[in-house]
Amino acid sequence: MKSLYPIAALLVSVFLLVTGNALIALVTPIRADLDGFGALTIGALGSAYFLGMLAGTMKTPAIVREVGHIRSFAAFVACGAVSIDAMPLAPSPAAWLVARALLGFAFAGIYAVIESWINAKANNSNRGALYATYQIVNFAASAVGQMLLRGFEPTGFSTFTVGAGLFALAIVPLSMTSADAPTAPSEVTLRVSWLMSLAPISVAAALAAGAANGAAVSLAPIYALQIGAAPEKVPYFTAAIVLGSALGVFPVGRLSDRVDRRLMMAVVMSVGAACEVALALSQPQGAALTALGFLVGLFTYTLYTLAASIANDRAGPHELVLVSAGLLFVYSLGAIAAPPLAALAMRAIGPSMLFWQNAVVHAALAAFATYALLRWPRARRPS
Numbered sequence: 001m002k003s004l005y006p007i008a009a010l011l012v013s014v015f016l017l018v019t020g021n022a023l024i025a026l027v028t029p030i031r032a033d034l035d036g037f038g039a040l041t042i043g044a045l046g047s048a049y050f051l052g053m054l055a056g057t058m059k060t061p062a063i064v065r066e067v068g069h070i071r072s073f074a075a076f077v078a079c080g081a082v083s084i085d086a087m088p089l090a091p092s093p094a095a096w097l098v099a100r101a102l103l104g105f106a107f108a109g110i111y112a113v114i115e116s117w118i119n120a121k122a123n124n125s126n127r128g129a130l131y132a133t134y135q136i137v138n139f140a141a142s143a144v145g146q147m148l149l150r151g152f153e154p155t156g157f158s159t160f161t162v163g164a165g166l167f168a169l170a171i172v173p174l175s176m177t178s179a180d181a182p183t184a185p186s187e188v189t190l191r192v193s194w195l196m197s198l199a200p201i202s203v204a205a206a207l208a209a210g211a212a213n214g215a216a217v218s219l220a221p222i223y224a225l226q227i228g229a230a231p232e233k234v235p236y237f238t239a240a241i242v243l244g245s246a247l248g249v250f251p252v253g254r255l256s257d258r259v260d261r262r263l264m265m266a267v268v269m270s271v272g273a274a275c276e277v278a279l280a281l282s283q284p285q286g287a288a289l290t291a292l293g294f295l296v297g298l299f300t301y302t303l304y305t306l307a308a309s310i311a312n313d314r315a316g317p318h319e320l321v322l323v324s325a326g327l328l329f330v331y332s333l334g335a336i337a338a339p340p341l342a343a344l345a346m347r348a349i350g351p352s353m354l355f356w357q358n359a360v361v362h363a364a365l366a367a368f369a370t371y372a373l374l375r376w377p378r379a380r381r382p383s
Contacts, residue, residue, distance in 0.1 A: 076113070
């Protein structure tokens, strides 16, 4: 696909970064548990990452406007590498909370630069496919990063050294590219109200994606264990969700380039919610559990791609960083708020509440997309 040429170097950098981040995200709670941090502190490490990301989304537009996309990217990656290298040097809860917050801050900037660059090279007729390709690279790198842990002992320095090294390597492809960088943002203040006026359905979808994905990533293994799955079978369920995500995002993104993206959102969220209801009602075992996990990933994890595509269809070249940062901000809000609510519901009522909660979120989004489609039938068409 010729449209991939201008972002090829970017996708290589994305693969290296996400691989390193996935490796560190997996080893962090394991190492923290081995070092006796305690359950509350380990949970706070995840919150610190997303709080840092929230701060990063608010500062990124100003940084990109000041120094440009490539220099901003290099600075964010360098900060991320330093935060990873610092963790084994200072294995204390306070130091790790700061390091995770700094890594979240850095990744907010990294994602905003990457996503605005991709959308600058896309047009309304191929945006869904290009963004979906980027998401596939994300999912593949996440899987590779998690598998890398099998080759290292979590008690030493080596895992953190490899993670930081992958970050350092990620600077090379983008810094060496001859492709023109996107237009710098003309506005540096992140305004969710502006984003809501531009694409209200994208804001709702980003919030829903953060809430559902954040809860599923945090609690899907706990759900599987609590409904009776053997511990050695749990990875099959979580891996099936990731596999479904990787396989579903491109065809949905490509189809959304040809039909109204709101229609695609309504359809896939309705089917995804039905699969989540099936998980909540049946509490399946074995192959059925894995199959339903795959279907949930196949349909529901397409949501952020559709949200970003709709918003960027309507944005100007100088607004792309603001759109990316704004959607990440809203996504992070959902990812921070939803997992504790789901965990409390699971404790009070039962494990099925995880997927009841996510089914309600996705069904509500499907209803909103349907309403928007009926209320404003003339969407902006691909150019």
